[in-house]
Amino acid sequence: MPADPVGKARPRRGRPRGTSARQLEEIALRLFTEQGFHETTVDQIAAVAGVSRRTFFRYYDAKSDVLWNEFDSEVETIRELLAGSPEDLPVLEAVRRAVLAANHYRAEDVPELRMRMNLLSTVAELAASATRHYDAWERAVISFVARRTGQAEDSLYPLAVGRAVLATCRAAYERWSARADADLTVYLDAGLRALAAGFADEVIVGEPEGVV
Amino acid sequence: MPADPVGKARPRRGRPRGTSARQLEEIALRLFTEQGFHETTVDQIAAVAGVSRRTFFRYYDAKSDVLWNEFDSEVETIRELLAGSPEDLPVLEAVRRAVLAANHYRAEDVPELRMRMNLLSTVAELAASATRHYDAWERAVISFVARRTGQAEDSLYPLAVGRAVLATCRAAYERWSARADADLTVYLDAGLRALAAGFADEVIVGEPEGVV
DNA sequence: GCGAGTACTGTCACCCGGTGACAGAAGCGT
DNA sequence: ACGCTTCTGTCACCGGGTGACAGTACTCGC
Numbered sequence: 489m490p491a492d493p494v495g496k497a498r499p500r501r502g503r504p505r506g507t508s509a510r511q512l513e514e515i516a517l518r519l520f521t522e523q524g525f526h527e528t529t530v531d532q533i534a535a536v537a538g539v540s541r542r543t544f545f546r547y548y549d550a551k552s553d554v555l556w557n558e559f560d561s562e563v564e565t566i567r568e569l570l571a572g573s574p575e576d577l578p579v580l581e582a583v584r585r586a587v588l589a590a591n592h593y594r595a596e597d598v599p600e601l602r603m604r605m606n607l608l609s610t611v612a613e614l615a616a617s618a619t620r621h622y623d624a625w626e627r628a629v630i631s632f633v634a635r636r637t638g639q640a641e642d643s644l645y646p647l648a649v650g651r652a653v654l655a656t657c658r659a660a661y662e663r664w665s666a667r668a669d670a671d672l673t674v675y676l677d678a679g680l681r682a683l684a685a686g687f688a689d690e691v692i693v694g695e696p697e698g699v700v
Numbered sequence: 701m702p703a704d705p706v707g708k709a710r711p712r713r714g715r716p717r718g719t720s721a722r723q724l725e726e727i728a729l730r731l732f733t734e735q736g737f738h739e740t741t742v743d744q745i746a747a748v749a750g751v752s753r754r755t756f757f758r759y760y761d762a763k764s765d766v767l768w769n770e771f772d773s774e775v776e777t778i779r780e781l782l783a784g785s786p787e788d789l790p791v792l793e794a795v796r797r798a799v800l801a802a803n804h805y806r807a808e809d810v811p812e813l814r815m816r817m818n819l820l821s822t823v824a825e826l827a828a829s830a831t832r833h834y835d836a837w838e839r840a841v842i843s844f845v846a847r848r849t850g851q852a853e854d855s856l857y858p859l860a861v862g863r864a865v866l867a868t869c870r871a872a873y874e875r876w877s878a879r880a881d882a883d884l885t886v887y888l889d890a891g892l893r894a895l896a897a898g899f900a901d902e903v904i905v906g907e908p909e910g911v912v
Numbered sequence: 913g914c915g916a917g918t919a920c921t922g923t924c925a926c927c928c929g930g931t932g933a934c935a936g937a938a939g940c941g942t
Numbered sequence: 943a944c945g946c947t948t949c950t951g952t953c954a955c956c957g958g959g960t961g962a963c964a965g966t967a968c969t970c971g972c
Binding site: 913914917918919920922924929934935939941942 | 970
Binding site: 578579580612615616617618619620637642643644645647648649650651652654655656658659660662663666675678679682683684685686687688689 | 790791792824827828829830831832849854855856857859860861862863864866867868870871872874875878887890891894895896897898899900901
């Protein structure tokens with residue numbers, strides 16, 4: 489939660505932190521990939537970071553939250569992109585552009601991103617924890633759709649659109665992390681275009697392996 | 701797992717069971733609604749059923765699995781309906797019909813169904829557990845789409861279609877369980893038709909509260 | 913330099929979900 | 943009667959997660 493403004497020097501007041509959310513994430517990612525999620529205990533992660541188990545749970549509410557750090561902070565980007573999109577654009581088109589714009593990563597970050605996503609879609613417990621984190625993401629899309637269509641946020645269509653868009657993106661994330669053949673945005677673009685075309689037979693039969 | 705064939709009398713061999721998956725589900729549903737999910741311990745459920753905690757975990761792998769009993773057994777229905785659908789039907793149209801056909805409930809079962817779904821979409825931990833159970837459901841759709849489009853099961857489009865269909869159905873389930881104004885199939889139909897139309901603006905702006 | 917306040921930290925105790933091992937209970941067939 | 947089978951309870955144990963509380967290491971004002 490204390491988002492550590494990187495620009496500021498740090499005229500902090502109390503006792504300095506013994507670690508950071510980011511450091512715990514790096515350690516956890518390494519241990520999870522090396523020896524598995526279940527085989528890694530919170531005590532181990534904390535020990536490597538040089539803090540106590542209790543402190544880990546002050547940075548993350550749950551063991552399964554530790555890989556969602558960056559993702560959580562990207563929701564705001566999507567929200568802003570959607571808010572600033574031209575009014576005459578079809579709803580799904582606006583969403584597609586916002587998602588693509590929010591998913592350009594620096595090449596040096598890609599390997600870590602891929603490992604993280606691999607774990608998130610592979611380990612059952614992590615996949616289950618996704619629900620909570622995708623919630624804010626989903627809500628951003630839902631709010632936008634509700635506003636643009638003049639419907640209530642809790643009515644069927646905005647909810648269905650938000651969920652379906654998220655589901656499509658998750659499919660794209662997953663395929664991208666499993667294969668190593670193209671840019672993430674290519675997968676996202678293909679999936680979202682197909683969604684906007686209603687997954688019509690002519691569209692989804694198109695490419696042999698989707699994208700290459 | 702022991703699916704207790706209702707038709708058979710029961711010339712069983714060993715010690716008779718002290719309870720049943722169904723009974724545990726009923727007790728759990730009642731306790732969850734009365735006093736909340738977190739506030740209900742497995743010991744309590746087991747105690748009411750007159751068995752030990754260990755026995756509960758022989759019927760269900762986890763506390764959060766106890767409400768998914770019937771849902772899990774409906775996946776086979778969907779799979780069969782999809783397998784028997786005419787070849788000339790568009791993919792999404794076939795899926796829509798199968799889903800609708802599989803979701804006709806007897807009027808007397810509706811109140812319980814609604815309570816269950818309410819909990820499943822309200823309690824965070826239960827919503828998280830959904831992932832595992834929806835997996836088989838999703839896979840049924842994915843296999844069908846893959847077969848019909850001649851693509852591999854692990855390629856992008858079948859995965860995206862399966863996920864998006866599921867997401868839409870979940871939205872329909874959720875809205876239906878929160879409101880009490882129409883048949884479940886009406887919500888499902890509206891959602892899936894909109895999906896097949898690519899959530900085009902003209903479609904989703906249509907009804908004021910989606911369905912009534 | 914010194915106390916006050918602040919923001920972290922570790923330790924401890926506890927609950928509960930989940931699991932493996934093993935012995936006991938209660939039915940079946942012969 | 944006996945063995946086999948199927949279910950059961952007890953026990954011990956692990957790990958995730960939480961509340962309470964004391965301790966530590968800074969900054970600030972004086």
